[in-house]
Amino acid sequence: MTALAGTTPPRIEARGVTVRFGGLVALDSVDLAVPPGSVVGLVGPNGAGKSTLFAVLSGLLRPSSGAVLMDGRDVTSVSAQARARRGLARTFQHPELFPGLTVREHVVLAYRLRHARRRVWTDLVTAGGFRRAGAEEDRRVDGILAALRLTPHVHLPVSGLPLGTGRLLEIARALAVDPDVLLLDEPSSGLDSRETDELASTLTGLVAEHGVSLLLVEHDVELVLGMSDVVHVLDFGVKISEGTPSEVRADPAVRAAYLGAEHDEAEKDVDKDEDEERASA
Template sequence: MSASSRLSAHEVTMRFGGLVALDSVSIDVPQRSIVGLVGPNGAGKSTLFGVLSGLLTPTSGTVTFDDADVTRASARTRARLGMARTFQHPELFSTLTVRDHIVLADRIRYSRARLWTDLFTGRGLRRPPADETARVDDLIDTLGLGPIAHRAIGDLPLGSCRLVEVARALAVEPTLMLLDEPSSGLDVAETAELAAVLQQVVADRDVSLLFVEHDVELVLRICDSVHVLDFGVKIAAGTPEEIRNDPAVRAAYLGEDVTSQEKAR
């Protein structure tokens, strides 16, 4: 792990019985960077995300977050250290509004003692202090959620719910965000807007992003570096341009021996 790293995984192996889901995988997320994690279905991306976020304990290897060894630390401990994540399937409260979700996340960061009142009586949500209102308004504006801020999550399409998850994660002011398929369910315009938001977040909020995506073009467009997994093994890592031209990556996605074909030309 370099001095400028926010998160580092070193030689991580994950076995489930006789299945090796990850085989000596290393990955590094520098400070103030956007790092992509891609690979075909079954490559081990979700397993690595589970290890990095604390949902899974690796069979071997280490995970370091802001100079602390968190290999065996729980997801809650990592969250308190400044790690936040979203999920492939949004984990939201269907009866709460968009604004309520961001308010609750803000209070986890700034006023944890109020959460009992907020969740079980609703009274706290109706009496926000001015500084909280300013922070929540800022996030709503940043992610373009103003038109739906007072709508219940259960009434919104999947794409909007994903934007709410990103806003909720940002509300706890993390230093690292793990984003699981953040563009899933978004149309082309929404994906472009999300990409711009993520880049602005890194520039303005001193946060690093690591995200799994099936939209490889999105990853190559906005990431500083990209790691590629295939069958639990890291087959490539580098800049977007290096990944775009890597024969092993092209072979993994195209299902053919690109290297051999190029040699035959």
């Protein structure tokens, strides 16, 4: 399957993706597209199917039916490694880092995997160490570290990093391969409110400046609504809503299921208190 002439296909797209685990339907005919230079949000409660969809899009899980496309080309049967070479990168809910490497070495290794694969052999196998390779590598690696506010930690081993800093490092490592599309799995987990705001600003800046597309899965719904151009909402493997943040926020089904349930109960409690106060006046 390819895009129609004269149109720009999505960086990555799910078409009618269904995933079954025995009798359990984890995803049911889900469609989702991430256009070039956009931020797309994916929200839903635990068990909604978000992680399953991420696994399908990144090539870690083959769907029972449906298709995955990158830039209009069917990659449903393409491996995760091959999708990475085509410009896909992702992070995980729990940072996957190497305890023996420093912060900077993580980003250097990722950069060389994309731009100087022969150096990876020298670095890791022949005891050559992470010697500086050139000005362009330094510029790119140092720029990424600065953008994620990791410069003060560059020489620290990752084994002692706080969770939030480790999560920022995983994002930095993903960006070092110069992806066309980046799948972010709970990127704000472990960050405080200031760090979350800084992360949102950094990611939206990367989209604007470098054209990378983002697919963002987050429990912090306000972060998703504040960053995304389009938001998709899953419930028990079924997509129940899709639209702009304002459209999704106003959707009664979404408000009842995810955004408004606790808020509506709080409002009811306030109204009840006010009624009791008026009655006793």
